[in-house]
Amino acid sequence: MFSFNTLPELLHYIKSSTDNPTYLSYLENSSWHHFSSQEFAVYVERLAAAFAHHGVKKGTSVAIVSASSPFWLMIDFALQRLGAVSVPIFANISHENLHYELKDSAIEYAFIASQEKYDQLEKSLKNMKLIVTLGITPHLDNVIDFDLFLNNTYALPAVDVSPEDVATIIYTSGSTGKPKGVELTHKNLISQIKDVQLAIPITSDEVALSFLPLAHIFERMVVSYYLANGISIYFADDVKNVGNLIKELRPTVMTVVPRLLEKIYTKMHDTIYTLNGIKGLIGQGALHRANTKDVHTPLNTLDKLAQQLVYSKLVEALGGRMQYMISGGAALSPAMERFFVNIGIPLYQGYGLSETSPVVCVNTPDAYRFGSCGKKLSSVEVKLTAEGELLVKGPNVMRGYHNRVEETAKTIQNGWLHTGDLAYIDDEGYIFIKSRLKELFKTSTGKYVSAIAIEHHLTHSKWVDYAIIVAENRPYVTALIFLDPTMSSESFEHYCSEPKTTERIQQLIGQVNKHLNAWEQIQKHILIQTLPTIDNHMLTPSMKISRNTVYAYFADEIEAMYHTPSTNLGE
Template sequence: TISQHDKILDFTDQDISLAFLPLSHVFERSWTFYVLSRGGKNVYLQDTNRIKQAISACKPSTLCVVPRFLEKVYSAIQEQASKGSKLKQTIFSWAINVGTQKFEVSQDRRKNSLWLVLQYRVADKLVFRKLQNALGGQLKFMPCGGAALEANVASFFHAIDIPVLCGYGMTETTATVTCNTITNRVTGSNGQPLSGMEVKLGLDNEILIRGDTVMRGYYNRPADTAASFSKGWLKTGDAGEFDDNGNLYITDRIKELMKTSNGKYIAPQRVEGKVACCPFIEQVAIVADARNYVTALIVPAFEALDSWAKEKGIRYESPLELLRHSHVVEHFEQRLKDLQQELAGFEKIKKFTLLPTAFSIEEGLITPTLKLRRKKIYETYAKEIQAMYTKKMA
């Protein structure tokens, strides 16, 4: 694993890695071992609520992230930009456009020009450096995994010159199987296989993997081991496709696909990824399996919602009272309408319930890497879910 990463990453004994994901997860654990093997420094953060302060204090060269972290940073920046003057909004949009063009040049997908170079210098001074400094100012790259990253979020970070390297892997493969690199970043993809890794597509485009870092089997679980392999290839349970350059795209999580009562298949992470980019939404879990339309359990970002409520003159005495306010419900209805424009009609959330408390690790509703434990969530909020299907559609 160390030699595989040495070939694609520039990490030295002078670099610092901020570890804020749980070490119980193979992604962060494998990465921290890699950092130590290179002589770098690991800074461990126990309280993830202090990540902003930690980044400012240690100015990391890199940090492993999950899509939710990037979505929250992205939505916060977008919200802040929307509050600026018309001139500032225009400058911000122009800078992102320039940065996107410069990124394509860096990937040899577009020709450079003196005019673009000059524009980029101005955009960098006015916008990019400020955003980079907010993330410590020293980031060389950020490995990202654990779930699919929305293409528009990835494109934004590429544009402001904060390289996000999306990859694909599993605990069963000792983390990384494929990964984007500084010189090969294809938005929406998970990059090309590491050296020594074989990846192919099987039945129903299921991703199959073979290599030295793939597990031999599950401990004392021979039946599960046998079911997880096909002629020496690990069956991932994920469906994918390759582009002409060998970059892997995850198209579906086979084990997570939901089938509506109308026979339509829905990839929940796709829908949730679109919605999670909203600065007013902290967490979202959709419901669709064996149902005739999609609904959602939504945990609002209360700090942002509180600020909005004060601006609108909405008074309340408890979070629950705020969430039941008609203006708040209408606000989320409009947000969902805007966020779901790219989705097909059968994928769109038709009804939702705002929850006063977040999905937590302690209650077993999310994993240490912030993935939803859907079965447990559906059991916990069975009444709320049932109510969304017994009330008549508006």
């Protein structure tokens, strides 16, 4: 069990207990560059000394505006060494929210490794005390290059950092209204590392590929856990390059999001279905088995044959050494979980929130149940309200929302954080998330509709990028469909209006409706020809669709679907 209780103590542990020459690696000009664990610790202390020299002290908020990289981590740990507060900013955040977050957290110092964001912020940056930049061309006097900032001989001050001190402010996606700043303490973050060590122990021999943003608390916590265990971490240069990097690096562990799994799933199926003759028949039969077999039933002779002839090649496409993948950030569909587990890739779904640092529960090698989010972490308490809402209590629960006392009081009552998620807990303690309280819609006929479940059915198709269900206080269910623009080389508008596209989506909805109760079935739909983006606010920085923004954006189109009664109300 780890003995450190703050992030500075974790840094000391890394310095004294790890010795990994490829601790942190990144791509530059198609070549890998490595930092050893000792270099990481030394550079963090140099950066901390430089920040202190320029006025950063305990409690100072400093923005990190950068894609994920070893430099991101160095800056963050340097700030933690001083008891400062790091404020990560998503690289793809909208201009409006970027300015809001900097103002809300009273930023006077920043690390920026994005020319685009630097240019957007240049007017605001003029009034800041110091900007540390990496790989960009600045035009201000209060800017210093990262390498120059690093190479200093300043003294590193002693700072007393308490587990109760705020370590970071994480701004939530802001799917409704302005983003909320979640204040997480050293205690919050360290409790996660210790709990995950008990749940999913790893050794320093593991190799991790990281491609999710460190600005998201899920990846940040996991990477902190990797750092504590001294494993080799490789940062992807581009999410589009992840497939190639998996084959090159052959990672043993990865954190993933369901959307990536869906892309991999589709590519594997498309590859198999291009095969002809006996190979095609065997491949398609194996895929059918992987898509339908109960994951908890023992392997039979045909399963073992499929493993040898088909699944082993699919596993090799994921590097061939993958011990497991952890899925988070969004709900994992049963179809994705069933497929990957059946082909021999353990896939462990967890559940959490930014407000819980983030993990509440997770499946593990020793405690796995299909369809669940696993059992709670050891230091976490959970219970359900009479309505079935999941409540969480423990050292992982945030201190509160930054500058939002009333909202904090509504969210945390008597120490229990209200997650807003409906769940049930089975007799063995496995937690199953059913839906968001706000995403269980009640139609005007009094029937309840789980929007998320239906949307998952739709986005399981390779043709659909996003889907939004409309049902609250409506006589029947309708859908807004966002097609995947990468599935056609034609203009997106032409692609959406093609008869074959319309027919394809109509068939998909027909298939989805077969699995739904009559009142849940989609009666009408619209193919949306406007791509959702961060800038138009239909996508959050974590690439989730913003339901309320979409509703507002297409209010007229939604009303048109209810202007005339549906011919089949599904009652």
